[in-house]
Amino acid sequence: MADREGAIERAEAYSPFLKSAAALFPDIIATFRSEGPDAAVGAALAIHSDSIAEKLRRRRHALALAVALADLGGEGSLEWVTAALSDFADAAISEAVRTVILERMPDAVPEGIAIIALGKLGSRELNYSSDVDLIMLFDPDRLPRRPRDDPAEAAVRYGRRFVELMQQRTADGYVARVDLRLRPAPEVTPIVLPVGAAISYYESSALPWERAAFIRARAAAGDTALGQSFLDEIRPFIWRRAVDFGAIEEIREISLRIRDHYAQGQAFGPGYDLKRGRGGIREAEFFTQVVQLIHGGREIGLRSPATLDALRALASAGHLEPQVAAAIGVAYRALRTAEHRVQMIDDRQDHRLPGDARALDAVAKLHGMEDGPALVDWLRPHVEAVGAQFDSLISEREERLSNDPDILRKELTAMGFADVDEAYRRVQDWRSGRSRSLRSSAARAAFEQMLPNLMNAVGTGPDPVRALNRFSDVVDKLSSGVNLYRLLAARPRLADLLALILAHAPPLADQLGRRPTLLDGLIDESSFAPPPDANELAKRFLAVIDRDPFDIALDRIRRMVGERRFALGVQLLAAHRDPILIAEGYSDLAEAAIVALAEGVTREFARTHGTVPGGQLVILGLGRLGGRALTHASDLDLIYLFDAPEGAVSNANKPMPATDYYNRLASRIGAALGTPTAAGPLYEVDTRLRPQGAQGMLAVSLAAFEAYQRNEAWTWEHMALCRSRPLTGTNEAKAKVRDLVRAILRDSGDAATIRADAAKMREEMARHKPPAGALDIKLGEGGLVDLEFAVHILQLTNKTALDPRLEVAIEALVKAGLIDQGADADLRLLSRMLVVLRLVSTQGMEPAEESHELVARLCGFDEWDALVTAIDAARRRIASRWAKVRESE
Template sequence: MATLVSSSRAEAVGRAEANAPFLRSSIAAFPAIAASFVEEGSDAAVGKALSITGESVAEQLRRQRHALALAVALADISNEKPLEWVTATLSDFADKAMDEALRAAMLERVPDEEPRGLAVLALGKLGSGELNYSSDVDLVLLFDPATLPRRPRDEPGEAAVRYGRRFIELMQQRTPDGYVARVDLRLRPSPEVTPIVLPAGAAISYYESSALPWERAAFIRARAAAGDLDLGGSFLQEIRPFIWRRALDFGAIQEIRDISLRIRDHYAQGQQFGPGYDLKRGRGGIREAEFFTQVQQLVHGGREPELRAPATLDALAALARTGRLEAEVAQAIGDAYRMLRTAEHRIQMIDDRQEHRLPADSEALEAVARLHGSESAAAFLEILAPQVEAVGVQFDALVSDRDERLSNDPDILRSELTSMGFEEVEEAFRRVADWRSGRARSLRSPPAREAFEAMLPTLMRSVAAGPDPIRSLNRFGDIVDKLSSGVNLYRLLSARPKLADLLSLILAHAPPLAEQLGRRPTLLDGLIDESSFAPPPDAAELADLFLVATRGEPFDIALDRLRRMVGERRFALGVQLLAAHRDPIVIAEGYSDLAEAAVVALTELVSQEFRRSHGDVPGGELVVLGLGRLGGRALTHASDLDLIYLFDAPPGTQSNGAKPLPATDYYNRLASRIGAALGTPTATGPLYDVDTRLRPQGAQGMLAVSLAAFEEYQRNEAWTWEHMALCRARPLTGSDAARSKVRRLICSILERPSDPARIRADAAAMREEMARHKPPAGPLDIKLGPGGLVDFEFTVHTLQLTSRIGLDPRLEVALEALVSDGLIDDGADPDLRLLSRMLVVLRLVGSKAMEPAEQSRRLVATLCGYEDWPSLLAATDVARQRIAARWARVKGDE
């Protein structure tokens, strides 16, 4: 009898040498293991493998693992030991190796401390003690900041990550002795943003509030496997209610249905049994057997603790024993699972690779069959086929009918995306697959995913019809990723196709709005409320609203709240423009009023905070002057703010606070803080870019200048171009008296007698200089190009300075006076309005060269009041010719 057994074992060694390169090399490296197996059996061979030593922990673990792989393989292919023994032996070694590796990692940094406070949770097949022959180990690493030993200057989190990195290195770094196990930490919460070792408390909060449905299934098999077992055990005890819910509600059923659909459709469709079949992911494969079992556990395990067995075969037995699964079904699934796992091991023994597919190559498949002990590949497939079908039939029953939606089948989905009009089908396919992975917070609940799937076809069709669809999908992806909860939005988009169309319009045509949504997805909330399409309030009303909303808040919170409110209204104005709710010129006025209100409110908030330390300057006041498009109430979505800070204070005064400052220092520091509040990007996003180079002496001058110094400079030193800029200056802040005083001063400067010929010559020279340094971005640059808005502004400002008529910062008001006096034709105003509309629209829809994408051109034309793009271009060309002719006449070329 002993001779027969020894002969059988020797035959298994021969099969291993003949058909599996990895096992052949292992026998050569560890002949004593093979000899022990033949002479004494599997247990003795395993014992000998685990007794191997090395000069370091890393070397010893690698040599033990290599020798153990040989001993287990021989026990397996000889059928001396069952599957449960094979997987348990591999799992036990992994536990032991992880414990030793973690201990070594910690002792390297704190040799005088007993390792504690860091736990290794095993999930997946290691968690259930069913580790593959060549498998990753799915782990979650947790630490307790209160008990983790660390060096004096190490923060707990920093120390934990150091230990974790060294642990991973000891486990998976390949050396001449091989490796211990490949470590996969992607099952931890939000792996793309979280450290590799998590505080236990934070992890508990995550699983109690934010975890995904698939994580429930994953944690069925979780256990504390190494390190601080008490810490790991207490953590699992804390999150048990997350895994095992007592009440089976509609949401739980939907979770099960959704996960089932995604596993079947995403991994299995189109995979026919035969050469190349995926034993893990194919229809009727290992994953379906496991998930079929876990579904039954999720349904009933909350009320029946005896069903919570982590191992698949144990769970099937428990389900049959309690009557929750028919005994015949449990037996069929169990038998299939054993056979599928055994076949998977045969494949992995060939080259010690984490492979799950049957070889497509006939010779390679024959080698796997011979290693198993089958006569041929055909005989091997004949054994597997009924097992695969048994699992597939049972898993089919989990999949119910579903509503119309984009397919989960990769090939069908690609076909659907192609028919929608996507040219870069693979990019679109990858984006949809990423959303369906469940990683985004906004797609974690079953209702959110259902709503998302319901609205996805409509959104994808709209996006495909727009310009640069992949970029639009990426922008939408930013929104999906950053939403904390998406169910209401997705339901709304599904229920209100017009809103879905509007979102597609933004994604397709308005990069600035899409980027805003990417930074702050909550801006979409405003689209739900019809008030976002109401006419915007004026600047004074808005400023009051902002100050009331921030009253009583700490300074930092008040600033952030004000920034959010401004951002929301700015976004709403862009949406109004894109959706044709308002004339672009009205939108430009709205942008300007919003910016003015922001300047007024932020100036007040910053001044209040500044007074806490420095008090007030008796008799002093700060006036913020708006110039350019802000002064002329003609801002676009992309405009920066041209500002000059002026102060009026008695000579020699200083502030009366705890830290007094001379008036000049006081107002310069205050102006600097106002500029920072306006222009510094924060978590709520950037507000405005601020340009203060129009102040006296430009960037070389003081940030805030006294009113007297400003007057002196403007009267005696300023260049003609600075007076042209002053034509659009408008006081924004300060008391009524202060603003009136500044306005009178500006008018008196501009109304001074002047030399018209010199002004025209200076203006012409300056325009030529600007053309050299700031050439048009393209032929459609209606701002800097010939006959564009800059030429128009130069024309108007030259006429204002030479005639001293129409001195109003708003061009349309100035034109009315100039037309009345016969200084310019009455066609100037329509030309200004056409180009202004185009500028406002193209700043939202066009590129830097103001060239809209082909698909956006009709939209641009419509928003500007024309039927189509050629009609708009024709009208623009005529207007630009007239503007160029006016400028030529004014500067004296005619």
């Protein structure tokens, strides 16, 4: 029974928007009162103005009043209301498109630009205060444009003007808010697309959720013939005749995007989201669309875009039980009606029941109910009915991050992300499926399963944004991610490890960004096995050189070294091995690479330049390489020495003196070790410790080396030799070099001069290379440099303990009574710390607070404060040792 007076009274009493509209359009009120809703709608649509913008806005405002009164008075069904709103939107869009074309081309036929409506406008179910979801397409051959206008630029110009005409707010309000984000790749594409490019996208690159969106697509305005031909072309994308397992998985994935048990299953009541909440409008629509997608490819009659029509068709065809279809239909009407009441209050695109009791009462009374609780009680069974049916789409539900933007942001905040917007943008970008590795539904399902664990770990790390950037590199560079994501989903421990890398170890994360396939090496426990020694690794690398052409072998060895370095870093980060052993592993790996690449380069060099009879190259490793104490970030300190008969030349067609030969050979080896390739960088090589430093020849003869070291070298150069060892050459040649180095060190000068020179050099180092921060355990007072200086002075002044490994040298010095027994423990503690810090994100040699616990654990301590206390004590002892050694007579 119509209640026109009651509708008018409730509108003016409980809706500020309708009250002001009634004051602006009293003729609409009078027409509705005397002639009814159809006449009132007709009067609203007859409003005229010379300004298109003013006319459309006034019509829309008056129509909103007429439709609301019909709805509130019980004279307009849900279908009547949504059709009236949708028809006006169609007409307004058509007139706006025509206007923008004729503004620029007054004599043109307004054609060549089509408006595809999706969402509720596409199904002619527009709600009371809704956006219009549109895709704008153009035909470059038919679009009206000026002679010098580029078709694409002209189309975008029309599109911008169209959006402005539709949604710019004036004193008369707006026509409709326009949402163009459902177009292909909206973040990178123009707002108006060539129709051919759009067809190509939907034929080759479109995503599963877009199938569901296009169920409600309609050529709504503009050049509708162009729009319809586009929809005809992409129909096979939407409606697939064969429904296989992959299609079902796609549908299930779309369902998971709508339903989030943990985030959107809010308690029903005040504040409930009528659109997105569990059992809400979206679930009713999507439940219907899922069944349509399954069967509509073979049954054209099931393709109705409107939800209520589709429910009737599915029940009639036997694909839904009649009582189920009826229950969802009744619930859909109730939910949409309640949504309209909420939006009538202030003409806002709001979908939530008010949380405030007074505001909820106003919505209820506008509808004709006593109060808010009565409205909630009316909706409750409908929400439960829809929710139960939607549950049936998802038999199992793993924990996932929410799909609701507001809830997802809250989840990311709880995970520790300071820059929530950036983290949210990353998640949405991954979920868009635009990366090749996330195109398949199986990949996305596995990705979603492992994502919460990954994001939790990243969010508590020291640099979450950088970690997300590195992970995005991995996601983008994988050609197919399904196996990796399944692996990470199936093995949470591996996902934890990946998160640990991304959150705390930038060097490893950077490696992953360049080569995502490095993760393949973590699949089984072999990646955590003890690394082979240098000799075994060199044999493996040499086998590659023996098997493959040299350029291919070189690239392959680079990759193998990169994989090994990555695995060692992961072993360290995962606490699988003592950092001291990891340092030895890094050193053995570098030694093996030097041995194999030197051999390979030497063979290739000999093909063109022959060999030097009786000669050979010996590469001397110094510093951390010489002492088998490399870190992930260490460069390689090398000296190239050659031993050849006096006056020797190469035996090639164009003979070279041995000096030229070995210098050119050394340069080639250095390039093989240090030049970046597609496989990534290998090592930074530093040869400045050679005689005469950067001014000297790259490779020197043993005789010249001995003469320089005995007659010209500074004390610091002899100190550097204390940590040297030959890496290449025959056993005899390496023994000869070792004996020569020891002889030089035993004859290195008087003790007072050595101590004075070392003390002066340490002071110079402190001035020119100060500590990076209070925790700089290398350069700071009582750090590793002070300990190294103390050990080297004791070695040189006492002519003993001449082993390149500091721990071995210290053991010998302890036995000789030259240093206290605690020196070894202090060396190991600081060395562990250095190895860890070279892998974990630091600033000023101090890890970020988020990494404190990890660093402490890797160094063998339960907590950060205990580690710092131990480090401070060790540094005090080292400073005391250095002072004692420096000042002793």
